[in-house]
Amino acid sequence: MYDRLFQLVDKLPEGMKKPILREISPIREVFLEQRPARLMLVGSVGKSVPEFLHTACGVTVETGEMSGGWRSYKLSGRSGRGEAQILDARFDAPDDVVAAAIAHAAPDVLIYLRENLEPEAIWTKAIARVAQSGAETPIVGIAYGGEPARARLQALFASDRQFSMRRSVVCMPDEEEWGVGEAICAVLPNAARLEFARIAGAKKAQAEIAGSLLKSFTTVCGVIGLQPIPLADMPVLTTLQTLMVGLVVYVSGKPVNVRLVTEFLGALGLNIGAGILFRESARAIIKIVPLWGNAVSGFVAGAGTYAVGRAAISYFIEESPIAETQKLFHRLLPGWDAFKRRRLPSLKTAQTMEAEQIEAKAPPVGENPGNK
Known part of the structure; x- marks a missing residue:
């Protein structure tokens, strides 16, 4: 899919290739360089790795193969959703085995x-393990036992240089606003972040990744829409928007297939019967008017792409009902009335439009009781 996107960009004028390639570079980093996250466990040994993943992220995993000291774990009964690699370096793990695994990866x-x-020896051993891992490795502390346990763990982190000098966060497995899966995703590198967000069902991390994806596609489609070639960009924009929806579905952890994407776009009214061809043709014909037409065309292409992508995030990641998703899409979609009156749209960004319109006309999608 990335190769196809790259081929489309390669057909643009030379002056526009560089900024567009810069915008799509995050797509390459997140999707093409994607790999399993490597998590190194230190501290208490009361829970097995599958128990830790179940308690912390609410997922049931199957134990996989060992490679270089790192063992893989995959979701039970959910093939194709990725894996995590875990090094169990807690108190009773041999020092030479841990050192060899860290040297391997x-x-x-x-x-x-x-x-x-927890005995003091556990903390002492954890400090030694942390020192082995490398000076820049971030730490997520998980406290079992409620708020007092979190406070004690934060104090311990602050008391030792091996912990205090690193990027770190302390959380509890039963937190709703900022769960363990979200905390882990926040400190992972981009190449490992997507796969763990899919495995852990970390909705906030998934929405953030999809938001970065949306920004890239919105910019690319806006630039393509500025091209003074009436009607020629419609197949390109349609391809890009369809690709964007497919990638949002992938980020959500759901299986991607053409039928699912097509049905979603059809539910939004993005088909010839619903008038999308007329709207896109009108947008392209406006380009015939020099300068002003290109500016409007670029705005509509970018804002329309944003509306499609934001609706996909709402439906596939935030799990909003399709009716609410349709309302959100139509609130964000640039209308034909502005062009009939021959007035340029407001210079407000699509994000600002979304925030203002949702606040004024409807309750936030996330608060709909049916979302659960």
Whole structure:
């Protein structure tokens, strides 16, 4: 899919290739360089790795093969949704085994598991393990036992240089606003972030990744819409918008197929019968008017792409009902009335339009009782 996108961009004038390629570079980093996250566990040994993943992220996993000291874990019964690689370097793991695994592949993040009544030896061993991992590796502390346990763990992190000098966050498995899966995703590198967000069902991380994707496609489609070639860009824009929806579905962890994407676009009214051809033709014909027509065309192409992508995030990641998603899409979609009156649209960004319109006309999609 990336190759196809690159081929489309390669057909544009030379002056526009560089800025567009810069915008699509995050797509390459997140999707094409994607790999399993490497998590190194230190601290308490009371929970097995599958128990940790189930408690922390609410997922049931199957234990996979060992490679270089790192063991893979995949979701039970959910093929194709990725995997995580975990090095169990807690108290009873041999030092030479841990050192060999770190030499084979550096961890992306350290996970410190803290039980309520933990012997001092556990903490001492954890400090030594952290020192082995490399100076830049971030840490996520997981406190079992409620708010007092979190406070004690934060104090421990602040008391030792091996912990205090690193990027770190402390959380609890039962937190709703900022769960363990979200905390881990926040400190992972981009190449490992997507796969773990899919496995853990980390909705906030998925929405953020999809938002970055949306920004890239909106910019690309806006630039393509500025091209003074009436009607010639419609197949390109349609291809890009369809590709964008497919990638949003992939980020959500759902299986991607042509039928699913087509049905979603059809539910939004993006088909010839619903008038999309007329709207896109009108947008392209406006280009015949020099300068003003190109500006409007570029705005509509970009804002229309944003509306499609934002609706896809709402439906596939935020799991809003299709009726609410349709309302959101039509609120964001540039209308034909502005062109009939021959007035340029407001210079407000699509994001500002969305925030203002949702606040004024409807409750936020996330608060709909039916979302659960």
